[in-house]
Amino acid sequence: GExxxxxxxxxxxxxxxxxxxxxxxxxxxxNYFPWYKQELGKxxxxxxxxxxxxxxxxxxxxxxxxxxxxxHFSLHITETQPEDSAVYFxxxxxxTLGRLYFGxxxxxxxxx
Amino acid sequence: xxxxxxxxxxxxxxRGQQVTLSCSPISGHRSVSWYQQTPGQGLxxxxxxxxxxxxxxxxFPGRFSGRQFSNSRSEMNVSTLELGDSALYxxxxxxxxxxxxxFGSGTRLTVV
Numbered sequence: 001g002e003x004x005x006x007x008x009x010x011x012x013x014x015x016x017x018x019x020x021x022x023x024x025x026x027x028x029x030x031n032y033f034p035w036y037k038q039e040l041g042k043x044x045x046x047x048x049x050x051x052x053x054x055x056x057x058x059x060x061x062x063x064x065x066x067x068x069x070x071x072h073f074s075l076h077i078t079e080t081q082p083e084d085s086a087v088y089f090x091x092x093x094x095x096t097l098g099r100l101y102f103g104x105x106x107x108x109x110x111x112x
Numbered sequence: 113x114x115x116x117x118x119x120x121x122x123x124x125x126x127r128g129q130q131v132t133l134s135c136s137p138i139s140g141h142r143s144v145s146w147y148q149q150t151p152g153q154g155l156x157x158x159x160x161x162x163x164x165x166x167x168x169x170x171x172f173p174g175r176f177s178g179r180q181f182s183n184s185r186s187e188m189n190v191s192t193l194e195l196g197d198s199a200l201y202x203x204x205x206x207x208x209x210x211x212x213x214x215f216g217s218g219t220r221l222t223v224v
Contacts (some may be wrong), residue, residue: 032211043202043215044155051211089155097210098143098160099168105154 006090006103013080014111021106023090024072032093033066033073034100039086047088048075080110114139116205116216124222130191133219137184137205143167144186145213146178149200158201161186193223 005024013019023033034049050057050064050073057064061080066073073092077084090103117136125131137144145160145168157170161180180186184205190197200220204213 034213036215043217046212046214049211093210096168098145098162098206099157099170100145100204100213101157102147102155 004090004092004101004103006106008106009104010107010109012109012111015080015082017080019075019077019080019084019108019110021075021088021090021108022072023074023092023103025092025101026071027092027094027101028071029095030071030092031095033064034091034093035064035075036089036091037086038089038105044089077108080108082110082112084108085110116203116214118201118203118216118219120219121217122220122222124224125193127193127195127223129193130189131193131221133188133190133201133203133221135186135188135203135205135216137186137203138214141205141207141214142184143206143208143210144180144184145204145206146186146188147202147204148172149202149218150198155202158188190221195223197221198223 031052036044037047038044048062048064050066061078063076087105089105091100119134143162146158148156160168164180175191178188200218202215202218204215206213
């Protein structure tokens with residue numbers, strides 16, 4: 001299967017709170033899971049990625065967790081700031097090199 | 113290191129015309145993939161080229177075609193444009209191992 005379900009589609013949090021976005025995939029051959037941030041009118045920007053041999057990866061306020069058994073992976077943003085407001089996309093690469101499958105995106109709004 | 117460069121940034125075309133978009137990948141990257149982004153459909157995969165060969169293809173009609181040159185630069189062509197082809201067209205390049213997909217700023221195509 002090629003589907004990736006991303007939830008929630010919109011997320012509003014207060015500055016300083018945490019935000020969690022979850023994606024579920026169906027392709028058991030998936031081995032690479034990047035996350036992208038897209039600000040209005042700009043290109044999607046890779047913010048963090050994880051490979052299938054790792055369960056968690058952290059980069060300052062951003063972390064990604066992967067549960068291969070349950071086939072889901074999540075993005076965690078702590079101490080959110082207004083500049084974190086953007087659309088976030090999860091993606092995975094299956095057994096086919098060169099192609100990413102994207103979730104439908106989560107509009108994150110951080111209120112000051 | 114220069115990023116992924118897409119030209120032109122904006123295009124306005126009339127129904128029935130054709131258009132060619134260009135993408136120059138990050139130096140050393142041999143994989144170039146193309147995506148169509150619309151508010152309703154999200155990021156849809158068009159095709160991917162590696163070493164001048166189309167390696168993957170999405171579910172788009174034959175009006176959408178592409179090619180890759182020996183310097184890894186890629187072009188995408190859309191013939192007989194339709195109103196529904198209006199979208200942001202993004203290309204991404206990745207390294208040989210298929211990680212670190214980096215997107216260009218995109219070409220905003222408007223068909224009138």
